Amino acid sequence: MKKLILSLFTCSIVLSSQAQDNLVNSLKANVSDSSKAKYQFTTIIDLEDSPVKNQGSSGTCWSYSGNSFLESEMLRKGKEFVDISEIYTARCAYIERAKNYVRMHGGVGWGDGAELHDVAQIYKKYGAMPYDAYTGLNYGTTKNKFGEMQAALEGFLKGIVENKNGKLTKNWLPAFTAALDSYLGKVPETFMYKGKEYNPTTFANEVVGLNADDYMELSSFTYVPYYEPTLLMVPDNWSLQTVMNVKLDELVDVVDNALEAGYSVAWATDVSEKYFSWKNGVAIVPEKELDDMSADELKTMFDGPKKERTITPEYREDAFDNYTTTDDHGMHIVGLAKDQNGKEYYMVKNSWGDANDYKGYLYVSKAFFQYKTTAIMVNKAAIPSELSRKIN
Secondary structure, three states: OOOOOOOOOOOHHHOOHHHHHHHHHHHOOOOOOOHHHHOOOEEEEEOOOOOOOEOOEOOOHHHHHHHHHHHHHHHHOOOOOOOEOHHHHHHHHHHHHHHHHHHOOOOOOOOOOOOHHHHHHHHHHHOOOEHHHOOOOOOOOOOOEOHHHHHHHHHHHHHHHOOOOOOOOOOHHHHHHHHHHHHHOOOOOOEEEOOEEEOHHHHHHHHHOOOHHHEEEEEOOOOOOOOOEEEOOOOOOOOOOEEEEOOHHHHHHHHHHHHHOOOOEEEEEOOOOOOEEOOOOEEOOEOOOHHHOOHHHHHOOOOOOOOEOOOOHHHHHHHHHOOOOOOOEEEEEEEEEEOOOOOEEEEEEOOEOOOOOOOOEEEEEHHHHHHHEEEEEEEHHHOOHHHHHHOO
C-alpha cells in the first residue's frame, strides 16, 4: 500500500502485527465505534465458503484469497472441503518470480505480492497441497512472518543479477530453493491425506479436481479496447499476464451474475483509502472528497448508510493514473446483502483473521467496487452469456 507505508508487498497492510495495529488505529481515529449498530444488513445471497484465515505478516493475500476461491469452487461442485496450503502456492510462485527476475536482469519487482491469476497458474503447473502437509511455519512461529526471508531472497537475487563474472552458473536456482527450504520447509515428494499417499500433482487432480483453464481474470480500463485482453499494468504482475478488458458496468454485471448463479468471485482491490474500514467491516465511497469533509462528517463517515459518489469509467481511470488507486490487496466475494435503504453491498471474506465487527468479513458497496477494483477472477461459466459472446 504505497500511499501509507513503504513496501514492495501487495498486501502491505499486514507487514507486522504492530504495523497492522498502528495502521488500523490511524485509519479509524475519527470513526464512530457504533457503526455496526447503524447499518442493518439483510443477506440476499450467502455462498458456502471455507473458514477465515490470517495471512500474518506476509504479503500473500493473493494466495489466501485465490485459494479461498478455489476452496469455494470445490464446495460449489459438491466436493468435500479441503484446506489448501496457501504457502505452498506462494513458495512455487516465488520460484517462478525469481526466474523472471533473473531473466529480466532485475527488471521486475521483487516481493511477496502477486496476482489472482498466479494462483490458477501455479495450481496448473505445480498442483496443490493440504495445509497440514505444508504449513510454511518452519522456524518456531505460529503465523507467517516473511520480512527477514523476503529481505534475504531479494538480496540474493540482486547479487545474482549484478554478477561480476558475466556468465551465470546454473547453481543460483538450487541455492535460491535451498533458502526457501530453510525458511518455509522442504516440499515433501509425497504426503498422506486421509489414509492415501499423494504428491502435489495427484492431489490437485484427484482431490481438488479443478481445471485452471476454467477461470478468467477481468478488469476495466478506458485506454485500451474493450473485449480484448490487455496487460494488467500493476507492479506485482510479475508473470506479465493479461486480463480481459470489459466496460465498468459489465464488470459489476459479472459479479452479480456469478453470485446469482452460485459462483463466488476472487477480487483484487485498493484498500488504502480511509473509507475502507476493516474494523467496522464496511467499504464505501463518500459523496464528498475527504479533504472537503468537515470534522463531524469524517467522524460519522461510517455512522449508517449515506449517499455515495457516482463512479464513472473516467473517474475510476484517473485514480489509477494519479496513484490514488494502487494494487494493494486480494479478497474473496462470497455473497450479496442490502442495507436498510435497499442499497446493495458485496459480502467479502478477508484474510486478516476475525478481529473486526463481522468476524473476518466486510460489506463493500458497489460504488467502492467500481472505483477500487484492480481485477477479478471468476469461473468462465459465471460470465453473462451476452458478455461471453463479446469476448469470444
